[in-house]
Amino acid sequence: MSDYGTRVEAPPKRPNLTRNLLLATAVACLGSIQYGYHIAELNAPEQFLVCPNDPQTNGITSAAPQCISMTEQQFGAVTSIFSLGGLVGSFFIGSYASKYGRRSTSLYISVLSFIGSLVMFIAGSFNSLLVGRFIVGVSCGSAIVITPLFINEIAPPQWKGALGSMNQLSINLGILLTQSLALPLANLEDWRYLLAVGCILALLNALGWWWIGESPQWLVLHKHDTLQASMNLARLRNSSLQVAKQEIEQWSESNNNNSDSDTQELTFLGYITNSLYTRPRLAITLLLVGQQFSGINSIIFYGVKVVSQVVPQYAILVNLAVSIINVIVTFIASLVIDRSGRKPLLIVSALAMSLMSLLISISITSNYSVLLVLSLFGYIIAFALGIGPIPFLIIGELSSPESTAQAQSYGTVCNWLATFVVGYTFPILNQLMGGYVYLTFSVMTVLLLIGIRRYIPETKGTLNASEAWQNFH
Structure with a gap:
């Protein structure tokens, strides 16, 4: 029940999803796509990748043999070492991302992913495949930390759920990409090209991060650079610098009132x-x-x-x-x-x-x-x-x-x-x-x-x- 003449205000309108915000989200999600891709990349080509365990072929060291001689236990080790690498990457990356920033850290992660994928592509033995898979795991374990962290920091509150769920969607897209490419490439002649796609994805991710600005929240919390943070946020929101400063002041004040710890x-x-x-x-x-x-x-x-x-x-x-x-x-x-x-x-x-x-x-x-x-x-x-x-x-x-x-x-x-x-x-x-x-x-x-x-x-x-x-x- 309301008084006569009282105006009922409409609920606040959702801010628009700008092109720059969507682009920044997409670049971050390329890391999650790589995570999904590498999870499933060895599933379909297993029967072509692994040579029969013939003692005469077990010592192959050619730069790119048609297949790599491995036992089931060795192939299992190659598959599971991805998780070990991911664990290492996830454990250390939080501190690096806090110290050096989300963008700079992600650039290094992309380079690491490229190197790991390249090592797997040219692998001529069980050991080299194992090393490449571990490096890829480290990069993916790092990326899967950075992606939701970065998206959460750049998304407007009304869109955090929708944009945050892009992380899982991207993982699924990576898995789907692997399985789709496996249809034409999972054979004795072409299975290596499945691994080479990881190099392409890593390169695209590095190029994308080169053009994306640093997280405004990180700039304020860790560098105390309110001006650059406001400029980056204004670009993401497609708004004026003044409007961006007001948003930063709003969440900065809220965070200061509820935080007693030093971020660094x-x-x-x-x-x-x-x-x-x-x-x-x-x-x-x-x-x-x-x-x-x-x-x-x-x-x-x-x-x-x-x-x-x-x-x-x-x-x-x-x-x-x-x-x-x-x-x-x-x-x-x-x-x-x-x-x-x-x-x-x-x-x-x-x-x-x-x-x-x-x-x-x-x-x-x-x-x-x-x-x-x-x-x-x-x-x-x-x-x-x-x-x-x-x-x-x-x-x-x-x-x-x-x-x-x-x-x-x-x-x-x-x-x-x-x-x-x-x-x-x-x-x-x-x-x-x-x-x-x-x-x-x-x-x-x-x-x-x-x-x-x-x-x-x-x-x-x-x-x-x-x-x-x-x-x-």
Whole structure:
């Protein structure tokens, strides 16, 4: 009920997505595309890349032999060392990004990715392939920290969910790109060109970062350069310098009121031991570990083998369709994430994934081919709606400004460790349990659902982490 003549103000209009903002987001997301690409690049060409384990060919050292002699254990080492490299990159990159800036650090990461991809492309032995794969892992582990961190700092509050979800969409696009190129290139003559694409992506990313300005928030928090920050923000917003200064003053004042720490003194060890960050650290651990324990990489890493248990003749096509659906639904999620909120999408996503995991288990153990395909599609749709895109983007929304870089590193390290655990143990569990292994994933996702309800606040529309936690009980 209102007084006569009282004017009801319309809700504030969303700021426009400018060309420069979208370009900066796209350049940052090229790092995530490389992450997705390298995750899946060895899946399809495995049978052509690996020579039979013939002792007479095991010592090949040619610059570019037609195939590389490896045992299954050696190929497994090449595949999994990517996770080890990613863990190393994620662990150290937060400090470097805080000290040297998001843009400069990303330029070096792109160069490192180019070198690693080139080493893999010309690899003539198991050892050289292993080294290249490790270097690529370091660069991807670093990029997956920088991408959501940078996007969170440049996005207007009303668009943080949509733009933040571009990180996961880009990972899925990278996976889809690998699988699409594998159709013509996964053969004995052309498999190396799949690895060469990594060089092209890294080069494009380096060129892109050359033309993108530094994060305005980093310039203010770490360099105290308000003028350059205002200029960069005005370019991103396509606004006047005065309007940009007002926005910077708004979030700077809010951050100063809710932060007692020196941004340049916080280390990774300080972040994981300081009780000030206990609640966000618990939430980040729950989401980033839970995302992997839901079993998603059992499909990304071993999807062809999983489907082959029931429909071997269509395994590659089903796996490609899964990737296409993942991309489409992640894009749809980006359109609704700022309207529906983070927590409702996480809850619905976890519930649906648990159900789909149960159906996957039934379909494999009972040899129901149609049910397997449908439940796989449902599983991927559920993942792409919430558990996929939200964990990485919500780290910055749950973390105070001085801890954001280290929080992003911490969350990504947790994700890498969980990825390694699932990637390493799934073949073993699958051999021991068969389709019943997906019952384990179903239970884990239920536990994740309970944790989301109890420990994750809603961050939709909040100005900063302090506001999100103050409204959470």
